[in-house]
Amino acid sequence: MSTAADTPFALPDIAVDMAAEIERAIQRNLKGLDFLTTAAPAVGQTPKDEIHRRGTLSLYHYRPMADEIYRVPLLIVMATTNRGYILDLAPGQSMVEHLLLQGYDVYMMDWNAPRPQEKYLRIEDYVLDFIPDSIRRVQERSGEEDVTLVGYCMGGVLSTLYAALHPGGPMKNLALFTTPIDFSRMKLFHAWSDRRYFDVDRLIDTVGNVPPEMLFASFDMLRPAGRSAGMVQLWDNMDNDEFVKSYRMFDRWGNEMxxxxxxxxxxxxxxxxxxxxLHKGELVIGGQKVQLKNIRVPVLHALAQHDHIVPYEAGQPLVAGVGSTDKEEVVLKGGHVSLAAGPNAVRRLWPKLDEWLGVRST
Known part of the structure; x- marks a missing residue:
């Protein structure tokens, strides 16, 4: 027969631990109820002005936050599937705010849902119309001839195409994040778009614009367990207000494709x-062949170590292929989104971007 002395844990200690765990479970349930019944936190709060809108495009100018401003303005080009507030989540978690505080003059090409009549928009429209028109408006508003393009993901692809087709300027610098060049290395995207099974012509001829639900499902296929794992992590941290706030902001952005x-x-x-x-040098845009070697402005390309959307192998040919003598590739810890937004970005990408831009923006 065992005695109290043989028991490895005293009963009062077990009772205290059980009471603490029960209390935590109660608090998590209360927080969970709050999560379900309250509005998502506000995003994109950095003051800005919409200086131009045309169909799917909105061009914003963020209001300065520093007394001294760098001469060369920055024009951020977002992917057409994503809203730009991922780079302006909240005060203290905003790349845009960070750049403004460092003294940059920041503009953004953000996107709205394309209207049915905009189903005919092609890559040419973005590269040879929307981007040049936005650059011209930035020049007029800033009074500067030079402009730096900052492209994220497919926004980086559009920026790269523009740069290759306009070697004479007025682009001053090209800063890119997670930008694919060798699309053959994007294995999971190739799996769901396998031409043996995926009839893209039938899809587009039937639906016109591609619905976000289809795009959302395709990204979920890249990490089938990702959403479930995220919910488990959320539940484990439900009593952590900062974690929940951050989760809700990222989740909102991910669901607003x-x-x-x-x-x-x-x-x-x-x-x-x-x-x-693009990788083979065979892409023709507006009757012009796109050659990466024609890009001769300073280039920075930041890639993420754990990017499941644009693996390193897909983005690596960019810096190797451009004709610039001033070019740099950096590989930073993080994933496709956490590279540019969130605590990881605050410590890694943002300081690097500021360091690189600062000496090239005067």
Whole structure:
């Protein structure tokens, strides 16, 4: 027969631990109820002015936050599927705010859902119309001829195409994050867009613009267990207010994907994904062949170590292929989103971007 002396834990200690765990479970349930019944936190709060809007495009100018401003303005080009507030989540968690506080003059090409009549938009429309028109408006508003392009993901692809087709300027610098060049290395995207089973022509001819639900499902396929794992992590941290706030902001952004213009999607699948024409040097935009070697401005490309959307192998050919003598590739800890937004970005990408831009923006 065992005695109290043989018991490894005293009963009062077990009771205290059980009471603490029960209390934590109660608090998590209360927080969970609050999570379900309250509005998501506000995002994109950095003061800005919409200086131009045309169809799917909104061009914003963020109001300065520093007394001294760098001469060369920055124009951020977002992917057409994503809302730009991922770079402006909240005070203290905003790349835009960080750049403004360092003295940069920041503009952003953000996107709205394309209208049905915009289903005919092609890569040419973004590269040869929207970007040049936005640059011209930035020049007019800033009074400066030079402009730095900052492109994120497919926004980086559009920026790269523009740079290659306009070697004479007025672009001063090209800073890119997680930008794919060799689309053959994006294995999981190739799996779901396998031409043997995926009839892109039938899809676009039927639906026009590609609905966000389809895009959302395709990203979920890249990490099938990701959403469930995220919910488990959320529950484990439900009593951590800062974690919950951050989770809700990222979750909101992830769920607010935009439709893709139909012809743009068709062209991306056929020419970039299937044909890999950008990497091969065979891509023709507006009658001009895109050659990375024509890019001669300073180039920075930041890639993420754990990017499941744009693996390192897909982005690596960019810096190797441009004709610039001033070029740099950096590989930082993080994933496709956490590279640019969140606590990881605050410590790694943002300081690096400021360091790189600072000496090239005067």
């Amino acid at each position: 935009l439709p893709l213009a139909g012809e743009y999607f068709r062209q991306t699948v056929k020419e970039l994904m299937w044909g890999n024409k």
